Amino acid sequence: AAPAYAGLRSLADHRPLSAEAVRQAVRVARRRVVVMDAAAGEELERLGVPLYHRSQRKRFGVIDRSSPPPLTTATATTTTTPYLGAVVAPAKGHTAARRRRNTERRAAEAAATAAATAVALRELLELQGGDGGGGEEGAALPT
Numbered sequence: 357a358a359p360a361y362a363g364l365r366s367l368a369d370h371r372p373l374s375a376e377a378v379r380q381a382v383r384v385a386r387r388r389v390v391v392m393d394a395a396a397g398e399e400l401e402r403l404g405v406p407l408y409h410r411s412q413r414k415r416f417g418v419i420d421r422s423s424p425p426p427l428t429t430a431t432a433t434t435t436t437t438p439y440l441g442a443v444v445a446p447a448k449g450h451t452a453a454r455r456r457r458n459t460e461r462r463a464a465e466a467a468a469t470a471a472a473t474a475v476a477l478r479e480l481l482e483l484q485g486g487d488g489g490g491g492e493e494g495a496a497l498p499t
Contacts (some may be wrong), residue, residue, distance in 0.1 A: 375403055390408075395411070
C-alpha cells in the first residue's frame with residue numbers, strides 16, 4: 357500500500373459495517389451501493405447483500421436503486437434484498453455470460469456424473485445377481 361494512505365488509515369473506522377449504515381447508503385445513493393469484502397469474508401452474507409463479482413482477493417456486492425422493486429421477492433432477472441427493498445442489478449456483459457456458461461457446464465457435469473453413477477450401480481446389481489433383493493425387477497434404479 358502507498359504511504360499516502362497511512363494518514364487515512366489512522367482515521368478509518370475499522371468496525372464491521374452495520375446494516376443501518378447500508379440502509380442509509382441505499383437511502384442517499386443515486387444509483388447503487390457497492391459493498392466490498394475480503395474473499396474469505398462473510399460480511400456480504402451477514403448484511404444480505406448479493407454477490408456481484410468475486411476475485412481471488414475481494415468480493416463485491418451491489419445494491420441497485422435505478423429501478424423500482426419487483427412485485428415478487430425473486431424473479432429471473434432481479435432479486436430484492438429482504439431488509440432494503442432495493443433491486444439488485446443482474447450481472448451484465450461478459451461476466452453474466454461467463455456465469456451462465458459455468459452454470460451450464462456444472463449442470464452438464466452433474467448430469468454426466470449422475471448417469472455414470474446409475475450405470476455403475478446397474479452393473480453392480482447385475483453382478484450381484486438381480487435387483488438387489490429390493491422387489492420388482494428394475495425398481496431399484498431409474499432407466
